[in-house]
Amino acid sequence: xxxxxxxxxxxxxxxxxxxxxxxxxxxxxxxxxxxxxxxxxxxxxxxxxxxxxxxxxxxxxxxxxxxxxxxxxxxxxxxxxxxxxxxxxxxxxxxxxxxxxxxxxxxxxxxxxxxxxxxxxxxxxxxxxxxxxxxxxxxxxxxxxxxxxxxxxxxxxxxxxxxxxxxxxxxxxxxxxxxxxxxxxxxxxxxxxxxxxxxxxxxxxxxxxxxxxxxxxxxxxxxxxxxxxxxxxxxxxxxxxxxxxxxxxxxxxxxxxxxxxxxxxxxxxxxxxxxxxxxxxxxxxxxxxxxxxxxxxxxxxxxxxxxxxxxxxxxxxxxxxxxxxxxxxxxxxxxxxxxxxxxxx
Numbered sequence: 036x037x038x039x040x041x042x043x044x045x046x047x048x049x050x051x052x053x054x055x056x057x058x059x060x061x062x063x064x065x066x067x068x069x070x071x072x073x074x075x076x077x078x079x080x081x082x083x084x085x086x087x088x089x090x091x092x093x094x095x096x097x098x099x100x101x102x103x104x105x106x107x108x109x110x111x112x113x114x115x116x117x118x119x120x121x122x123x124x125x126x127x128x129x130x131x132x133x134x135x136x137x138x139x140x141x142x143x144x145x146x147x148x149x150x151x152x153x154x155x156x157x158x159x160x161x162x163x164x165x166x167x168x169x170x171x172x173x174x175x176x177x178x179x180x181x182x183x184x185x186x187x188x189x190x191x192x193x194x195x196x197x198x199x200x201x202x203x204x205x206x207x208x209x210x211x212x213x214x215x216x217x218x219x220x221x222x223x224x225x226x227x228x229x230x231x232x233x234x235x236x237x238x239x240x241x242x243x244x245x246x247x248x249x250x251x252x253x254x255x256x257x258x259x260x261x262x263x264x265x266x267x268x269x270x271x272x273x274x275x276x277x278x279x280x281x282x283x284x285x286x287x288x289x290x291x292x293x294x295x296x297x298x299x300x301x302x303x304x305x306x307x308x309x310x311x312x313x314x315x316x317x318x319x320x321x322x323x324x325x326x327x328x329x330x331x332x333x334x335x336x337x338x339x340x341x342x343x344x345x346x347x348x349x350x351x352x353x354x355x356x357x358x359x360x361x362x363x364x365x366x367x368x369x370x371x372x373x374x375x376x377x378x379x380x
Contacts, residue, residue: 085181107153123157149338158185211308219243219258285312
């Protein structure tokens with residue numbers, strides 16, 4: 036009986052010791068977890084981006100200090116599903132749907148939307164998150180971040196507007212308008228360029244003349260000339276015969292101008308070509324007409340000279356103000372017996 040009691044007491048002692056060890060381990064784990072959470076919060080609160088954490092059902096349990104500073108929300112307003120209230124009304128439904136679908140699929144997601152700032156202004160932001168999984172593979176929710184991209188978005192919108200304006204201007208200009216980079220690749224072109232080479236813009240943009248022209252030798256010559264213009268860094272205006280795919284050979288006036296980066300380095304070339312065939316024909320006609328007029332003037336002058344020299348009538352040019360003869364023809368000499376130089380003046 037005593038032996039059994041002693042064994043029971045020993046077993047009880049072992050159980051108590053094991054319980055105490057387990058409790059000490061639990062307290063240690065709790066302390067480590069608390070320290071880890073504190074380190075995470077400290078890191079998250081001092082990161083330059085907004086951060087959030089959700090449970091598997093999508094319930095938000097943590098938002099860092101940057102979120103509250105940016106949005107002006109309080110914890111009571113933001114935790115749970117309240118953080119979605121800071122989304123622009125026009126973007127809220129799409130942003131919420133993207134989150135719900137990704138959460139159900141337990142996959143990463145990324146969405147852009149307008150986020151309300153503390154002053155009431157809406158700014159464009161990127162919201163991206165990665166799912167968390169436990170050691171046993173159980174889904175634990177998301178860790179996400181929100182980055183203010185308003186300035187970048189405004190810059191992108193301005194670039195898009197500038198691109199649209201440039202395309203409209205290029206199409207409004209008659210003839211051919213294009214831009215190439217330093218390597219000779221086409222980076223912009225209008226429909227006139229496509230018509231000239233007989234290929235759609237999709238086959239021109241991003242390629243060199245050597246690659247999209249039917250005659251590679253012609254492409255090489257064009258690229259060599261344009262490379263020279265960029266190296267010499269000067270504007271050049273050429274008159275050139277151009278061959279269309281249908282065999283027409285109009286005359287083009289083609290200026291080429293290098294363009295530069297912010298630091299002043301030449302990074303490409305802008306060119307245009309305008310059909311001046313009709314103008315050149317008109318100029319040729321005008322030159323021919325002028326030549327005819329000049330010949331007629333010469334002939335008329337010669338005729339008048341002969342009349343002045345041979346006429347028997349007394350001809351003169353008189354300065355009425357001075358009452359003197361400026362010029363007289365030879366007929367005055369036999370009539371008066373004076374030489375013409377004696378009469379003039």
